Amino acid sequence: MAQTPSFATRESYTRTAIALHWLIALLIVCGFGLGWVMTDIPGFTPTKLRYFSWHKWIGVTVFALAVLRILWRATHTAPALPRQMPAWQRSAANLTHLLLYVLMIAIPVSGYLYSSAANVPVVYLGLIPLPRLIAPDPTLKVVLKTIHITLNYGLLALVAAHVAGALKHHWLDRDGLLSRMIPFLK
Template structure:
């Protein structure tokens, strides 16, 4: 069985954990009514997670370009190979698009992003009350799309493991 490299596994699972944490933190913080210290703290943490996802994604893409992933298992139908490739490309797009859209939403709202409470990131656009709700909607739609694609990705991995009984999932497990 050909496996992914240890760094590829680390980057995959780190990305997954960060995205899941940011997703559930986002759901939690938006359910808090009004502006409270807890809500503001959660928003900061959510932004930190988003910036971290973006940074890890950059490293992940560089690693992937330099290290060829293992080929699909022998005998895997061509449509499944193409579907897996499509899902991976979509996931990579969303791993970048979701944090960027959230960052632009913060900029349009006039709320600075201070990474880890230490480094204020530059505002890429000026505060814009007209653009703010558009970017909020874009961030939400991209996030929910990512959630659906992540679930599909996980279900496909489980299908390969329990139904097809091939090594697709095992190749990414440490």
């Protein structure tokens, strides 16, 4: 039998927060998948170059939406966690969310800097050339590529933990936590 959620305040995120969450999540999945595929294409084919452009456009969009999401979150209180949730789970949830926000900023920035170090311009949507923040540097290019890849795998692990936690709360704890971000589950 499902327990009644025991939230101290509002039970759901705002529509804006929900929309930003799912839009960013979709873009991250697409960007990660595209990154995975494009790096396995040998040589510099038109398809590979097109995928690299799309990957960069997704990254710039995720960065912009993440900044908007952080601003939204700073001005709108998140719903309280269930009172019965153990302190370690609250801490883990808060740390996971903080790290997700950090990575939503750090990954696009590392990719952008990697492109600059590799002397490859970023032209958003093929229309808006973005300024170089650093000069081309072959040594830094290798470092930034490694950082970008490592951060992406860290994000993959965090997203897996985030999803596992949400499903645990939905199916095992039955505390209504997942319905805060997916209102039709109520």
